[in-house]
Amino acid sequence: MLEGCVPWPPELAEHYRKAGYWHGETFDELLRRRARDRSDHPAVVDAANRITYADLGAAAGRLAAGLSGLDLSPGDRVVVQLPNVATFLTVFFALQRIGAVAVLALPLHRRNEIVHLCRQSGAVAYVIPDEHAGFDYRELAAQVRDDVPGLRHVVVDGAPGPFIDLTDLDAAPGRDHGGAAPSDVAVMLVSGGTTGLPKLIPRTHDDYLYNIRASAELCGLGPDDVYLAALPVSHNFALACPGVLGALHAGATAVLTNAVAPDEVFDVIARERVTVTALVPPTARMWAEATEWSGSDLSSLRLLQVGGARLLPEHARLVGRAFGPVLQQVFGMAEGLLNFTEPDAPEGVVLHTQGRPLSPGDEIRIVDEDDADVSPGELGHLLTRGPYTLRGYYRAPEHNAVSFTEDGYYRTGDLVRMTPTGHLVVEGRVKEQINRGGDKIAAVELEEHLLTHPAVADAAVVAVPDDLLGERTCAFVIAASGSPPIGRSEAAVFLRDRGVAPYKIPDRVEVVDAFPVTRVGKTDKRALAAMVASPVAKAR
Ligand code: J2J
Known part of the structure:
Protein backbone atom coordinates (compact mmCIF):
# COMPACT_ATOMS: atom_id res chain seq x y z
CA MET A 1 0.00 0.00 0.00
CA LEU A 2 1.07 3.57 -0.66
CA GLU A 3 3.39 5.03 1.99
CA GLY A 4 1.27 7.16 4.35
CA CYS A 5 -1.62 4.68 4.37
CA VAL A 6 -2.51 2.28 7.16
CA PRO A 7 -2.91 -1.26 5.79
CA TRP A 8 -5.21 -3.93 7.20
CA PRO A 9 -3.31 -6.37 9.43
CA PRO A 10 -2.07 -9.23 7.18
CA GLU A 11 -4.14 -11.92 8.90
CA LEU A 12 -7.31 -9.87 8.49
CA ALA A 13 -6.50 -9.16 4.83
CA GLU A 14 -6.04 -12.90 4.35
CA HIS A 15 -9.40 -13.53 6.02
CA TYR A 16 -11.15 -10.98 3.76
CA ARG A 17 -9.68 -12.75 0.73
CA LYS A 18 -10.57 -16.24 1.93
CA ALA A 19 -14.10 -15.18 2.89
CA GLY A 20 -14.56 -13.96 -0.69
CA TYR A 21 -14.93 -10.25 0.07
CA TRP A 22 -11.79 -9.29 -1.79
CA HIS A 23 -11.69 -10.78 -5.27
CA GLY A 24 -8.25 -9.58 -6.32
CA GLU A 25 -9.56 -7.59 -9.28
CA THR A 26 -8.65 -4.00 -10.19
CA SER A 39 -19.34 -4.04 -25.63
CA ASP A 40 -22.38 -2.56 -27.42
CA HIS A 41 -24.45 -1.80 -24.35
CA PRO A 42 -24.66 1.85 -23.29
CA ALA A 43 -22.33 2.33 -20.33
CA VAL A 44 -22.53 6.06 -19.72
CA VAL A 45 -25.07 8.68 -20.74
CA ASP A 46 -24.88 12.41 -20.02
CA ALA A 47 -26.54 15.51 -21.46
CA ALA A 48 -24.35 15.34 -24.59
CA ASN A 49 -23.06 11.76 -24.89
CA ARG A 50 -24.12 8.14 -25.04
CA ILE A 51 -21.09 5.88 -24.75
CA ALA A 181 -2.27 -4.41 -7.78
CA PRO A 182 -5.66 -5.11 -6.15
CA SER A 183 -4.27 -4.11 -2.75
CA ASP A 184 -3.12 -0.72 -4.06
CA VAL A 185 -5.02 2.51 -3.44
CA ALA A 186 -7.39 3.29 -6.33
CA VAL A 187 -9.25 6.31 -5.01
CA MET A 188 -9.02 8.89 -2.27
CA LEU A 189 -12.30 10.28 -1.02
CA VAL A 190 -12.65 13.42 1.04
CA SER A 191 -13.95 13.07 4.59
CA GLY A 192 -16.74 15.28 5.90
CA GLY A 193 -14.18 16.42 8.45
CA THR A 194 -14.32 17.12 12.13
CA THR A 195 -11.06 18.98 12.58
CA GLY A 196 -9.23 21.80 10.82
CA LEU A 197 -9.11 20.53 7.26
CA PRO A 198 -10.69 17.61 5.41
CA LYS A 199 -8.90 14.25 5.61
CA LEU A 200 -8.18 11.90 2.73
CA ILE A 201 -9.70 8.43 2.77
CA PRO A 202 -7.64 5.90 0.80
CA ARG A 203 -9.73 3.12 -0.77
CA THR A 204 -8.04 0.13 -2.38
CA HIS A 205 -9.23 -1.75 -5.47
CA ASP A 206 -10.02 -4.74 -3.26
CA ASP A 207 -12.03 -2.88 -0.66
CA TYR A 208 -13.79 -0.38 -2.93
CA LEU A 209 -14.76 -3.00 -5.49
CA TYR A 210 -16.21 -5.07 -2.68
CA ASN A 211 -18.13 -1.99 -1.45
CA ILE A 212 -19.50 -1.60 -4.98
CA ARG A 213 -20.24 -5.27 -5.66
CA ALA A 214 -21.99 -5.86 -2.34
CA SER A 215 -24.06 -2.66 -2.70
CA ALA A 216 -25.05 -3.61 -6.25
CA GLU A 217 -26.05 -7.10 -5.13
CA LEU A 218 -28.10 -5.84 -2.20
CA CYS A 219 -29.91 -3.43 -4.53
CA GLY A 220 -30.48 -6.22 -7.08
CA LEU A 221 -28.69 -4.23 -9.80
CA GLY A 222 -28.65 -6.13 -13.10
CA PRO A 223 -27.65 -5.45 -16.73
CA ASP A 224 -31.06 -3.96 -17.54
CA ASP A 225 -30.90 -1.36 -14.81
CA VAL A 226 -30.38 2.34 -15.43
CA TYR A 227 -28.75 4.18 -12.54
CA LEU A 228 -29.12 7.96 -12.37
CA ALA A 229 -26.46 10.05 -10.61
CA ALA A 230 -28.25 13.22 -9.58
CA LEU A 231 -25.89 13.75 -6.60
CA PRO A 232 -22.24 14.58 -7.37
CA VAL A 233 -20.43 11.46 -8.60
CA SER A 234 -17.34 12.55 -6.70
CA HIS A 235 -19.23 11.69 -3.52
CA ASN A 236 -19.13 8.09 -2.29
CA PHE A 237 -22.93 7.68 -2.34
CA ALA A 238 -23.51 8.37 -6.06
CA LEU A 239 -20.15 6.90 -7.02
CA ALA A 240 -20.08 3.55 -5.33
CA CYS A 241 -23.09 2.68 -3.16
CA PRO A 242 -23.84 1.22 -5.71
CA GLY A 243 -23.68 4.44 -7.74
CA VAL A 244 -22.28 4.82 -11.24
CA LEU A 245 -19.47 2.35 -10.55
CA GLY A 246 -22.01 -0.19 -9.29
CA ALA A 247 -23.95 0.28 -12.51
CA LEU A 248 -20.82 -0.41 -14.58
CA HIS A 249 -19.99 -3.37 -12.37
CA ALA A 250 -23.45 -4.80 -13.13
CA GLY A 251 -23.10 -4.11 -16.87
CA ALA A 252 -25.98 -1.64 -16.57
CA THR A 253 -26.18 1.99 -17.73
CA ALA A 254 -25.03 4.98 -15.69
CA VAL A 255 -26.81 8.26 -16.44
CA LEU A 256 -25.14 11.43 -15.15
CA THR A 257 -26.95 14.72 -14.74
CA ASN A 258 -26.18 18.13 -13.29
CA ALA A 259 -29.82 19.17 -13.40
CA VAL A 260 -31.23 20.22 -10.05
CA ALA A 261 -34.79 21.31 -10.78
CA PRO A 262 -37.13 18.33 -10.30
CA ASP A 263 -38.90 18.80 -13.64
CA GLU A 264 -35.58 18.66 -15.52
CA VAL A 265 -34.45 15.55 -13.65
CA PHE A 266 -37.89 13.96 -14.08
CA ASP A 267 -37.53 14.41 -17.84
CA VAL A 268 -34.24 12.51 -17.69
CA ILE A 269 -35.84 9.72 -15.62
CA ALA A 270 -38.73 9.40 -18.08
CA ARG A 271 -36.49 9.54 -21.17
CA GLU A 272 -33.85 7.09 -19.96
CA ARG A 273 -36.28 4.84 -18.04
CA VAL A 274 -34.18 5.23 -14.88
CA THR A 275 -34.66 2.40 -12.38
CA VAL A 276 -32.43 3.41 -9.45
CA THR A 277 -31.22 6.72 -8.05
CA ALA A 278 -29.86 8.26 -4.84
CA LEU A 279 -30.79 11.48 -3.06
CA VAL A 280 -30.23 13.42 0.13
CA PRO A 281 -33.33 14.01 2.29
CA PRO A 282 -34.12 17.63 1.27
CA THR A 283 -34.06 16.67 -2.42
CA ALA A 284 -36.17 13.57 -1.80
CA ARG A 285 -38.76 15.75 -0.17
CA MET A 286 -38.63 18.28 -2.99
CA TRP A 287 -39.03 15.54 -5.59
CA ALA A 288 -41.95 14.01 -3.67
CA GLU A 289 -43.71 17.39 -3.64
CA ALA A 290 -42.95 17.93 -7.33
CA THR A 291 -44.71 14.69 -8.34
CA GLU A 292 -47.97 16.46 -7.45
CA TRP A 293 -47.71 18.78 -10.43
CA SER A 294 -45.29 16.97 -12.74
CA GLY A 295 -46.68 15.01 -15.67
CA SER A 296 -43.48 12.97 -16.22
CA ASP A 297 -43.70 9.21 -16.30
CA LEU A 298 -41.64 8.03 -13.35
CA SER A 299 -42.98 4.48 -13.35
CA SER A 300 -39.58 2.97 -14.25
CA LEU A 301 -38.15 3.93 -10.83
CA ARG A 302 -37.94 0.84 -8.62
CA LEU A 303 -35.44 1.96 -5.99
CA LEU A 304 -35.03 5.43 -4.50
CA GLN A 305 -32.10 5.57 -2.09
CA VAL A 306 -32.10 8.34 0.48
CA GLY A 307 -29.15 9.01 2.78
CA GLY A 308 -26.44 11.40 3.84
CA ALA A 309 -28.52 12.91 6.62
CA ARG A 310 -31.39 11.79 8.81
CA LEU A 311 -34.67 11.28 6.95
CA LEU A 312 -37.59 12.01 9.25
CA PRO A 313 -40.37 9.37 9.25
CA GLU A 314 -42.93 11.91 8.01
CA HIS A 315 -40.72 12.68 5.03
CA ALA A 316 -40.16 8.97 4.41
CA ARG A 317 -43.96 8.60 4.29
CA LEU A 318 -44.20 11.53 1.88
CA VAL A 319 -41.72 9.78 -0.44
CA GLY A 320 -43.76 6.56 -0.21
CA ARG A 321 -46.99 8.35 -1.12
CA ALA A 322 -45.35 10.08 -4.10
CA PHE A 323 -43.31 7.21 -5.58
CA GLY A 324 -44.82 4.02 -4.15
CA PRO A 325 -42.84 1.46 -2.12
CA VAL A 326 -39.44 2.27 -3.62
CA LEU A 327 -37.69 3.95 -0.68
CA GLN A 328 -34.41 2.65 0.69
CA GLN A 329 -32.71 4.43 3.59
CA VAL A 330 -28.93 4.49 3.43
CA PHE A 331 -26.66 5.43 6.30
CA GLY A 332 -23.20 5.52 4.83
CA MET A 333 -19.85 7.19 5.13
CA ALA A 334 -16.96 7.74 2.76
CA GLU A 335 -14.77 6.03 5.38
CA GLY A 336 -16.51 2.74 4.63
CA LEU A 337 -19.41 1.20 6.56
CA LEU A 338 -22.71 1.23 4.69
CA ASN A 339 -26.14 0.44 6.06
CA PHE A 340 -29.16 -0.15 3.86
CA THR A 341 -32.77 -1.01 4.46
CA GLU A 342 -33.36 -4.08 2.30
CA PRO A 343 -35.53 -3.59 -0.80
CA ASP A 344 -38.08 -6.06 0.67
CA ALA A 345 -37.90 -4.74 4.25
CA PRO A 346 -41.20 -4.19 6.09
CA GLU A 347 -42.56 -0.64 5.99
CA GLY A 348 -41.76 -0.04 9.66
CA VAL A 349 -38.07 -0.72 9.02
CA VAL A 350 -37.95 1.53 5.96
CA LEU A 351 -39.73 4.40 7.73
CA HIS A 352 -37.97 4.25 11.07
CA THR A 353 -34.44 2.89 10.61
CA GLN A 354 -31.36 3.84 8.63
CA GLY A 355 -30.63 0.26 7.61
CA ARG A 356 -28.48 -2.72 8.45
CA PRO A 357 -24.72 -3.17 7.86
CA LEU A 358 -24.09 -4.32 4.30
CA SER A 359 -21.54 -7.06 4.91
CA PRO A 360 -21.30 -10.06 7.22
CA GLY A 361 -17.70 -8.89 7.60
CA ASP A 362 -18.78 -5.55 9.13
CA GLU A 363 -17.97 -5.49 12.83
CA ILE A 364 -20.10 -3.07 14.80
CA ARG A 365 -19.73 -1.91 18.37
CA ILE A 366 -22.05 0.52 20.14
CA VAL A 367 -20.23 1.87 23.17
CA ASP A 368 -20.43 4.38 26.03
CA GLU A 369 -17.96 7.17 26.86
CA ASP A 370 -15.47 4.60 28.19
CA ASP A 371 -15.64 2.37 25.10
CA ALA A 372 -17.66 -0.26 27.01
CA ASP A 373 -20.45 -1.94 25.05
CA VAL A 374 -23.91 -0.56 25.90
CA SER A 375 -26.82 -2.94 26.56
CA PRO A 376 -28.70 -4.13 23.46
CA GLY A 377 -31.01 -1.43 22.15
CA GLU A 378 -29.31 1.36 24.10
CA LEU A 379 -27.95 4.52 22.51
CA GLY A 380 -24.17 4.73 22.11
CA HIS A 381 -21.21 5.69 19.95
CA LEU A 382 -20.87 3.66 16.77
CA LEU A 383 -17.49 2.03 16.16
CA THR A 384 -16.82 -0.15 13.15
CA ARG A 385 -14.21 -2.08 11.22
CA GLY A 386 -14.52 -4.40 8.28
CA PRO A 387 -13.52 -5.36 4.74
CA TYR A 388 -14.32 -1.95 3.24
CA THR A 389 -13.74 0.42 6.16
CA LEU A 390 -10.47 2.35 6.27
CA ARG A 391 -7.84 1.67 8.94
CA GLY A 392 -6.45 5.20 8.84
CA TYR A 393 -6.60 8.50 6.97
CA TYR A 394 -3.79 9.28 4.55
CA ARG A 395 -0.73 10.91 6.10
CA ALA A 396 -2.56 11.71 9.34
CA PRO A 397 -0.96 9.75 12.21
CA GLU A 398 -2.04 12.17 14.95
CA HIS A 399 -5.62 12.31 13.78
CA ASN A 400 -5.66 8.53 13.34
CA ALA A 401 -4.62 8.08 16.97
CA VAL A 402 -7.92 9.63 18.08
CA SER A 403 -10.19 8.48 15.23
CA PHE A 404 -9.45 4.76 15.66
CA THR A 405 -9.32 2.39 18.62
CA GLU A 406 -6.13 0.46 19.20
CA ASP A 407 -7.72 -2.60 17.60
CA GLY A 408 -8.58 -0.70 14.46
CA TYR A 409 -12.22 0.29 14.92
CA TYR A 410 -13.13 3.57 13.24
CA ARG A 411 -14.87 6.01 15.57
CA THR A 412 -17.73 7.20 13.35
CA GLY A 413 -18.76 10.02 15.71
CA ASP A 414 -22.39 8.94 15.21
CA LEU A 415 -24.79 8.13 18.05
CA VAL A 416 -26.92 5.13 17.19
CA ARG A 417 -29.03 2.37 18.65
CA MET A 418 -29.68 -1.05 17.20
CA THR A 419 -33.16 -2.50 16.86
CA PRO A 420 -33.84 -6.19 17.63
CA THR A 421 -33.70 -6.86 13.86
CA GLY A 422 -30.15 -5.50 13.68
CA HIS A 423 -31.08 -2.22 11.98
CA LEU A 424 -29.47 1.01 13.11
CA VAL A 425 -31.25 4.20 14.05
CA VAL A 426 -29.09 7.32 13.89
CA GLU A 427 -30.08 9.53 16.82
CA GLY A 428 -27.36 12.16 16.69
CA ARG A 429 -23.62 12.65 16.65
CA VAL A 430 -20.77 13.60 18.92
CA LYS A 431 -18.44 14.83 16.17
CA GLU A 432 -18.32 18.59 15.80
CA GLN A 433 -19.83 18.65 12.37
CA ILE A 434 -22.84 20.34 10.85
CA ASN A 435 -24.84 18.17 8.45
CA ARG A 436 -26.45 20.72 6.18
CA GLY A 437 -28.84 18.57 4.16
CA GLY A 438 -26.07 16.03 3.54
CA ASP A 439 -23.24 18.57 3.08
CA LYS A 440 -20.79 18.18 5.93
CA ILE A 441 -19.11 21.17 7.60
CA ALA A 442 -16.45 20.79 10.29
CA ALA A 443 -17.14 23.35 13.01
CA VAL A 444 -13.44 23.73 13.85
CA GLU A 445 -12.49 24.43 10.24
CA LEU A 446 -14.97 27.28 10.01
CA GLU A 447 -14.00 28.63 13.43
CA GLU A 448 -10.35 28.73 12.38
CA HIS A 449 -11.23 30.74 9.28
CA LEU A 450 -13.37 33.18 11.26
CA LEU A 451 -10.61 33.66 13.83
CA THR A 452 -8.36 35.09 11.13
CA HIS A 453 -10.75 38.05 10.72
CA PRO A 454 -9.34 41.06 12.58
CA ALA A 455 -12.71 41.93 14.13
CA VAL A 456 -13.22 38.43 15.58
CA ALA A 457 -11.80 37.61 19.02
CA ASP A 458 -13.43 34.19 19.27
CA ALA A 459 -15.79 32.01 17.24
CA ALA A 460 -17.98 28.97 17.91
CA VAL A 461 -19.91 27.26 15.13
CA VAL A 462 -23.01 25.18 15.88
CA ALA A 463 -25.84 23.47 14.03
CA VAL A 464 -29.32 24.91 14.34
CA PRO A 465 -32.41 22.92 13.37
CA ASP A 466 -33.92 23.74 10.00
CA ASP A 467 -37.16 22.55 8.53
CA LEU A 468 -35.82 22.12 5.00
CA LEU A 469 -32.15 21.15 5.38
CA GLY A 470 -32.38 19.43 8.75
CA GLU A 471 -29.60 21.66 10.03
CA ARG A 472 -28.09 25.00 9.18
CA THR A 473 -24.88 26.62 10.34
CA CYS A 474 -24.78 29.35 12.94
CA ALA A 475 -21.51 31.07 13.83
CA PHE A 476 -21.34 32.80 17.20
CA VAL A 477 -18.61 35.39 17.35
CA ILE A 478 -17.14 37.63 20.02
CA ALA A 479 -15.98 40.96 18.59
CA ALA A 480 -12.36 41.96 19.09
CA SER A 481 -12.12 44.95 21.42
CA GLY A 482 -12.64 48.22 19.62
CA SER A 483 -13.92 46.50 16.44
CA PRO A 484 -17.43 46.86 15.12
CA PRO A 485 -19.22 43.49 15.23
CA ILE A 486 -19.05 41.45 12.03
CA GLY A 487 -22.36 40.63 10.29
CA ARG A 488 -23.39 37.69 8.16
CA SER A 489 -22.80 39.30 4.78
CA GLU A 490 -19.37 40.56 5.81
CA ALA A 491 -18.47 37.10 7.07
CA ALA A 492 -19.70 35.60 3.80
CA VAL A 493 -17.54 37.92 1.68
CA PHE A 494 -14.54 37.32 3.93
CA LEU A 495 -14.87 33.54 3.74
CA ARG A 496 -15.47 33.55 0.02
CA ASP A 497 -12.32 35.65 -0.46
CA ARG A 498 -10.41 33.08 1.57
CA GLY A 499 -11.53 30.46 -0.93
CA VAL A 500 -13.91 28.57 1.33
CA ALA A 501 -16.52 26.35 -0.37
CA PRO A 502 -19.87 28.17 -0.61
CA TYR A 503 -21.82 25.52 1.34
CA LYS A 504 -19.58 26.20 4.36
CA ILE A 505 -20.55 29.88 4.61
CA PRO A 506 -22.60 30.21 7.82
CA ASP A 507 -26.31 30.76 7.36
CA ARG A 508 -26.36 32.91 10.43
CA VAL A 509 -23.87 34.98 12.42
CA GLU A 510 -24.68 35.98 16.01
CA VAL A 511 -22.49 38.38 17.94
CA VAL A 512 -22.30 37.76 21.70
CA ASP A 513 -20.25 39.21 24.54
CA ALA A 514 -19.11 35.85 25.88
CA PHE A 515 -19.69 32.14 25.30
CA PRO A 516 -21.48 30.07 27.91
CA VAL A 517 -19.12 27.47 29.39
CA THR A 518 -19.58 23.93 30.66
CA ARG A 519 -18.56 22.82 34.15
CA VAL A 520 -15.11 21.92 32.85
CA GLY A 521 -14.71 25.35 31.31
CA LYS A 522 -15.23 24.44 27.62
CA THR A 523 -17.46 26.47 25.31
CA ASP A 524 -20.96 25.09 25.82
CA LYS A 525 -22.10 24.57 22.26
CA ARG A 526 -25.36 23.00 23.35
CA ALA A 527 -26.29 26.15 25.24
CA LEU A 528 -25.33 28.24 22.21
CA ALA A 529 -27.47 26.12 19.89
CA ALA A 530 -30.39 26.42 22.30
CA MET A 531 -30.11 30.21 22.17
CA VAL A 532 -30.91 30.27 18.46
CA ALA A 533 -32.97 27.08 18.19
CA SER A 534 -35.85 28.37 20.26
CA PRO A 535 -36.82 31.43 18.18
CA VAL A 536 -36.53 29.34 14.99
CA ALA A 537 -38.72 26.66 16.53
CA LYS A 538 -41.29 29.28 17.52
CA ALA A 539 -41.31 30.81 14.07
CA ARG A 540 -42.26 27.48 12.48
C1 J2J B 1 -28.25 10.15 9.42
N1 J2J B 1 -26.97 10.53 9.21
C2 J2J B 1 -26.37 10.08 8.11
C3 J2J B 1 -28.37 8.87 7.45
C4 J2J B 1 -25.00 9.57 6.49
C5 J2J B 1 -24.22 6.70 1.38
C6 J2J B 1 -25.00 7.55 2.12
C7 J2J B 1 -24.42 8.62 2.79
C8 J2J B 1 -23.05 8.83 2.73
C9 J2J B 1 -22.46 9.98 3.46
C10 J2J B 1 -22.27 7.96 2.01
C11 J2J B 1 -27.01 9.24 7.18
N2 J2J B 1 -28.93 9.35 8.57
N3 J2J B 1 -29.08 8.09 6.62
O1 J2J B 1 -20.94 8.10 1.93
O2 J2J B 1 -22.12 6.08 0.62
C12 J2J B 1 -24.09 11.09 8.29
C13 J2J B 1 -23.38 10.36 9.43
C14 J2J B 1 -22.17 9.79 8.74
C15 J2J B 1 -21.81 10.89 7.76
C16 J2J B 1 -20.97 10.44 6.59
C17 J2J B 1 -22.88 6.89 1.33
N4 J2J B 1 -26.14 8.95 6.20
N5 J2J B 1 -25.11 10.26 7.63
O3 J2J B 1 -23.20 10.84 3.92
O4 J2J B 1 -18.91 10.69 4.31
O5 J2J B 1 -23.01 11.33 10.38
O6 J2J B 1 -21.11 10.01 3.59
O7 J2J B 1 -21.11 9.49 9.63
O8 J2J B 1 -20.51 12.44 3.44
O9 J2J B 1 -23.09 11.38 7.32
O10 J2J B 1 -20.86 11.47 5.65
P1 J2J B 1 -20.26 11.20 4.20
Missing part, protein backbone atom coordinates in the same frame (compact mmCIF):
# COMPACT_ATOMS: atom_id res chain seq x y z
CA PHE A 27 -10.87 -1.30 -11.67
CA ASP A 28 -8.97 -1.55 -14.91
CA GLU A 29 -9.62 -5.27 -15.16
CA LEU A 30 -13.30 -4.68 -14.47
CA LEU A 31 -13.64 -2.19 -17.33
CA ARG A 32 -11.66 -4.40 -19.73
CA ARG A 33 -13.98 -7.30 -18.86
CA ARG A 34 -17.10 -5.23 -19.40
CA ALA A 35 -15.74 -3.71 -22.64
CA ARG A 36 -15.58 -7.30 -23.93
CA ASP A 37 -18.77 -8.83 -22.60
CA ARG A 38 -21.08 -5.77 -22.72
CA THR A 52 -20.95 2.10 -25.05
CA TYR A 53 -18.78 -0.11 -22.89
CA ALA A 54 -16.43 -0.74 -25.81
CA ASP A 55 -16.08 3.00 -26.44
CA LEU A 56 -15.57 3.78 -22.74
CA GLY A 57 -12.82 1.17 -22.59
CA ALA A 58 -11.16 2.53 -25.72
CA ALA A 59 -11.44 6.17 -24.61
CA ALA A 60 -9.96 5.35 -21.20
CA GLY A 61 -7.09 3.52 -22.91
CA ARG A 62 -6.28 6.44 -25.19
CA LEU A 63 -6.45 8.96 -22.37
CA ALA A 64 -4.24 6.72 -20.22
CA ALA A 65 -1.68 6.76 -23.00
CA GLY A 66 -1.92 10.55 -23.27
CA LEU A 67 -1.55 10.98 -19.52
CA SER A 68 1.45 8.66 -19.46
CA GLY A 69 3.00 11.01 -22.02
CA LEU A 70 2.81 13.66 -19.25
CA ASP A 71 4.96 11.34 -17.14
CA LEU A 72 2.15 10.17 -14.92
CA SER A 73 3.14 6.94 -13.22
CA PRO A 74 1.56 4.25 -11.04
CA GLY A 75 0.86 5.56 -7.54
CA ASP A 76 0.81 9.24 -8.62
CA ARG A 77 -2.09 11.21 -7.17
CA VAL A 78 -4.35 13.25 -9.45
CA VAL A 79 -7.00 15.58 -8.06
CA VAL A 80 -10.15 15.26 -10.17
CA GLN A 81 -12.80 17.94 -9.81
CA LEU A 82 -15.40 17.26 -12.47
CA PRO A 83 -19.18 17.58 -12.34
CA ASN A 84 -21.59 14.85 -13.45
CA VAL A 85 -20.30 14.37 -16.99
CA ALA A 86 -19.27 11.24 -18.89
CA THR A 87 -15.68 12.53 -18.91
CA PHE A 88 -15.56 11.89 -15.18
CA LEU A 89 -15.68 8.15 -15.86
CA THR A 90 -13.22 8.30 -18.76
CA VAL A 91 -10.73 10.14 -16.54
CA PHE A 92 -11.39 7.81 -13.63
CA PHE A 93 -10.73 4.67 -15.67
CA ALA A 94 -7.76 6.21 -17.50
CA LEU A 95 -6.14 6.83 -14.12
CA GLN A 96 -6.98 3.28 -13.10
CA ARG A 97 -5.30 1.95 -16.22
CA ILE A 98 -2.11 3.77 -15.32
CA GLY A 99 -2.41 2.71 -11.69
CA ALA A 100 -2.63 6.35 -10.58
CA VAL A 101 -4.83 7.42 -7.67
CA ALA A 102 -7.93 9.53 -8.32
CA VAL A 103 -8.36 12.08 -5.50
CA LEU A 104 -11.99 13.12 -5.78
CA ALA A 105 -12.79 16.75 -4.99
CA LEU A 106 -16.37 17.99 -4.89
CA PRO A 107 -17.46 20.50 -7.56
CA LEU A 108 -18.16 23.07 -4.82
CA HIS A 109 -14.69 22.91 -3.35
CA ARG A 110 -12.77 26.13 -3.79
CA ARG A 111 -9.19 27.34 -3.41
CA ASN A 112 -8.97 26.63 0.28
CA GLU A 113 -10.05 22.99 -0.08
CA ILE A 114 -8.29 22.28 -3.39
CA VAL A 115 -4.94 23.67 -2.26
CA HIS A 116 -5.20 21.49 0.82
CA LEU A 117 -6.21 18.38 -1.16
CA CYS A 118 -3.36 18.90 -3.63
CA ARG A 119 -0.80 19.39 -0.88
CA GLN A 120 -2.06 16.65 1.39
CA SER A 121 -2.23 14.11 -1.42
CA GLY A 122 1.02 15.31 -3.04
CA ALA A 123 -0.88 15.60 -6.34
CA VAL A 124 1.05 15.97 -9.59
CA ALA A 125 -1.99 16.83 -11.73
CA TYR A 126 -5.41 18.45 -11.39
CA VAL A 127 -8.33 17.80 -13.77
CA ILE A 128 -11.11 20.41 -14.08
CA PRO A 129 -13.95 21.51 -16.33
CA ASP A 130 -13.53 24.91 -18.01
CA GLU A 131 -16.67 26.27 -16.40
CA HIS A 132 -19.50 24.76 -14.50
CA ALA A 133 -22.54 26.26 -12.79
CA GLY A 134 -21.31 29.78 -13.49
CA PHE A 135 -17.85 29.19 -12.01
CA ASP A 136 -14.57 29.33 -13.94
CA TYR A 137 -12.37 26.48 -12.73
CA ARG A 138 -9.39 27.73 -14.77
CA GLU A 139 -9.17 30.79 -12.53
CA LEU A 140 -9.25 28.51 -9.52
CA ALA A 141 -6.55 26.29 -11.06
CA ALA A 142 -4.30 29.30 -11.69
CA GLN A 143 -4.46 30.22 -8.00
CA VAL A 144 -3.95 26.63 -6.91
CA ARG A 145 -0.90 26.27 -9.10
CA ASP A 146 0.68 29.35 -7.54
CA ASP A 147 0.19 27.83 -4.11
CA VAL A 148 1.21 24.24 -4.91
CA PRO A 149 4.56 24.06 -6.71
CA GLY A 150 4.43 20.25 -6.89
CA LEU A 151 1.40 20.38 -9.15
CA ARG A 152 2.90 19.78 -12.60
CA HIS A 153 -0.18 19.72 -14.83
CA VAL A 154 -3.67 21.16 -15.04
CA VAL A 155 -5.89 19.36 -17.53
CA VAL A 156 -9.14 20.95 -18.71
CA ASP A 157 -12.28 19.32 -20.02
CA GLY A 158 -13.43 22.11 -22.38
CA ALA A 159 -11.73 25.35 -23.45
CA PRO A 160 -8.29 24.97 -21.83
CA GLY A 161 -7.14 28.57 -21.40
CA PRO A 162 -3.44 28.40 -20.44
CA PHE A 163 -3.66 24.71 -19.49
CA ILE A 164 -3.70 21.31 -21.21
CA ASP A 165 -6.70 20.40 -23.33
CA LEU A 166 -8.01 16.99 -22.30
CA THR A 167 -8.85 16.13 -25.90
CA ASP A 168 -5.17 16.67 -26.85
CA LEU A 169 -4.29 13.78 -24.55
CA ASP A 170 -5.95 11.35 -26.88
CA ALA A 171 -3.00 9.13 -27.82
CA ALA A 172 -2.58 5.70 -29.32
CA PRO A 173 -2.48 3.16 -26.55
CA GLY A 174 0.55 1.03 -26.83
CA ARG A 175 2.92 0.84 -24.01
CA ASP A 176 2.15 -1.05 -20.86
CA HIS A 177 1.38 1.39 -18.07
CA GLY A 178 2.36 -0.87 -15.22
CA GLY A 179 -1.10 -0.71 -13.70
CA ALA A 180 -2.01 -1.47 -10.13
